[in-house]
Amino acid sequence: MNNDTEAPTEDAGESYSVHPLSGAASRPASSLSAPLSAEISAALAASPEGEVAVRSLDLRIPLLEKNDILAERNRGYFLGRGLAALNLVSSPGAGKTTLLERTLDEFAPQTKCAVLVGDLETDNDGNRLRRPHAPVAQITTGTVCHLDAGMIAKAAQSIDLNGVKILFIENVGNLVCPASFDLGEQVRVVLLSTTEGEDKPLKYPPIFKSANLVLLTKVDVADALGFKRDIAIQNIKRIAPQARIIELSARSGEGMQDWYSFLRALSAQR
Amino acid sequence: MMESAMVLVQRYAVEKHARRVERVVLRIGTLSGVDPESLRFAFDVVSRGTQAEGAILDIETIQAAVFCKACQKEFVGQDRGFIFTCPICGDFCGEIRRGREIELGRLEFS
Numbered sequence: 354m355n356n357d358t359e360a361p362t363e364d365a366g367e368s369y370s371v372h373p374l375s376g377a378a379s380r381p382a383s384s385l386s387a388p389l390s391a392e393i394s395a396a397l398a399a400s401p402e403g404e405v406a407v408r409s410l411d412l413r414i415p416l417l418e419k420n421d422i423l424a425e426r427n428r429g430y431f432l433g434r435g436l437a438a439l440n441l442v443s444s445p446g447a448g449k450t451t452l453l454e455r456t457l458d459e460f461a462p463q464t465k466c467a468v469l470v471g472d473l474e475t476d477n478d479g480n481r482l483r484r485p486h487a488p489v490a491q492i493t494t495g496t497v498c499h500l501d502a503g504m505i506a507k508a509a510q511s512i513d514l515n516g517v518k519i520l521f522i523e524n525v526g527n528l529v530c531p532a533s534f535d536l537g538e539q540v541r542v543v544l545l546s547t548t549e550g551e552d553k554p555l556k557y558p559p560i561f562k563s564a565n566l567v568l569l570t571k572v573d574v575a576d577a578l579g580f581k582r583d584i585a586i587q588n589i590k591r592i593a594p595q596a597r598i599i600e601l602s603a604r605s606g607e608g609m610q611d612w613y614s615f616l617r618a619l620s621a622q623r
Numbered sequence: 624m625m626e627s628a629m630v631l632v633q634r635y636a637v638e639k640h641a642r643r644v645e646r647v648v649l650r651i652g653t654l655s656g657v658d659p660e661s662l663r664f665a666f667d668v669v670s671r672g673t674q675a676e677g678a679i680l681d682i683e684t685i686q687a688a689v690f691c692k693a694c695q696k697e698f699v700g701q702d703r704g705f706i707f708t709c710p711i712c713g714d715f716c717g718e719i720r721r722g723r724e725i726e727l728g729r730l731e732f733s
Binding site: 408409410411412413414415416417418419529532533558559561562590591592593594595596 | 624627628631635639649650654655656657704705706714715716717718719724725726727728729730731732733
């Protein structure tokens with residue numbers, strides 16, 4: 354299927370846009386906003402207690418509620434389709450796209466994968482990831498420093514997810530804001546590259562705290578950089594004792610089989 | 624974040640026929656990654672010209688609570704930032720029970 358000429362799906366009033374690059378859905382993505390806002394209003398209207406004139410009102414309403422509701426919807430949608438969604442987060446340049454390129458070449462021919470990739474501007478990453486066997490959509494966020502659950506809902510509808518077992522979501526390169534935004538993923542993957550220094554987990558703890566899997570990337574150049582792998586692993590374990598850790602290099606191939614085993618086990622659970 | 628708080632504040636102010644919003648209480652967990660000072664600054668900006676202009680902004684800090692799987696005990700995180708070790712067995716603990724809250728806690732109207 355050739356989608357080169359496909360126009361980006363852009364709604365008025367939204368600052369981000371979605372570009373299906375390969376494997377586009379046969380129908381255009383429908384807008385979620387109207388029924389969703391009704392759903393949120395209904396949920397909010399049902400929450401406060403009686404109609405007496407109050408001076409003090411206890412609420413305890415999460416401020417990211419809209420994103421959280423959407424994230425739960427995404428999670429249910431992915432679960433219902435039998436696919437596992439992974440949210441890949443890291444600093445810019447830690448190797449998310451390179452990892453996914455190799456994964457699409459080596460792993461995706463056996464287990465169907467799709468990619469949603471976020472950047473502030475350009476389709477460059479989406480184009481790097483284009484493969485005939487993998488649907489890819491680029492989300493350009495404009496000025497927004499993270500992906501949110503609404504963008505994912507819309508982008509997921511823009512591609513054909515039939516038969517897809519693994520959905521990779523490549524987040525905007527940023528170690529701060531994506532920590533607060535649940536996308537409805539099953540697994541949050543945080544990448545730390547050997548070019549960044551062993552103490553990154555200590556300097557940006559929230560994102561590492563929320564990781565299910567930490568990938569130590571570019572281990573092939575660790576020695577040349579004087580990067581101490583054991584200290585990095587120690588620091589990851591201090592911040593994120595819950596996370597599985599895989600050391601790999603998408604260039605040399607070291608550790609890639611561990612990553613594929615992880616993905617295989619994940620897709621077998623669906 | 625403060626804008627979504629203000630949407631809620633104004634919705635309840637209308638619903639409860641408030642003349643003015645006197646106090647807004649936010650509950651912010653120590654692990655939420657939210658900076659209280661930035662919230663205060665944003666509150667001043669987004670409340671301008673609304674019923675909440677000039678209201679007192681209280682930010683309640685929710686201390687992190689962590690669960691140790693080995694000891695089956697919950698404990699409150701000390702002032703060690705993001706690294707939690709169980710006070711009983713000394714293991715690193717990753718199961719967060721509290722501390723990620725970013726909530727509108729309470730409103731006071733007149």
